[in-house]
Amino acid sequence: MALIFGLVIVVPLKAAEVEGVRLWRAPDHTRLVFDLSGPAEHKLFTLSGPHRVVVDITDTKLKAQLDALDLKDTPIAQVRHARHNKKDLRVVLDLKQQINPRSFALRRHEKLPDRLVIDLYDKVENQEKLYYK
Structure with a gap:
């Protein structure tokens, strides 16, 4: 009878x-792009009172400087x-006004x-004016 031992290495x-x-x-939106060292999952949600967009990027660290962005x-x-959750990066965009956010990831x-x-x-x-002029 042969015994087989397996070794599992978790990296x-x-x-x-x-x-x-x-x-x-x-003209109709603002675009914010995060350059990543590898793929990462994210969640985006909005809050009101005051208006904010919250982006949680799973298992990610911030190496770039966010304070250098020209928000004018x-x-x-x-x-x-x-x-956030000891391993995720949470980015909060405090807003001057309400917006409609959309997000997507692009692979290398x-x-x-x-x-x-x-x-x-x-x-x-008043979006009705846009469609019914």
């Missing part, structure tokens, strides 16, 4: 890092960050890194 996955952050204003002419008043492509894109669409007060 922890390296946490992703936010290596860079870019922000720019388009954007709906963002301030950007804050903290650890040629020389471009993995990215998390957050679009903050301007909220139009």
Whole structure:
């Protein structure tokens, strides 16, 4: 009778890092892009009173400087960050006004890194006027 012993080596996955952050204003929205060292899952939700967008990026560390972002002419008043659940990165966008956020992830492509894109669409007060003019 032969005995077989197996050895399982568990290698922890390296946490992703936010290596860079870019922000720019388009005519109808503001785009915020996080350049990541690898893929990462995220959750986005909004809060009111005051208006905020919260982004939780799973198992990620912040290496980039968020305070260098030029927030002038954007709906963002301030950007804050903290650890969440001891391993996730939480980014909070304090807003000057209510917006409609959308987010999506882009995988590494040629020389471009993995990215998390957050679009903050301007909220139009009376959308009926847009459709029924």
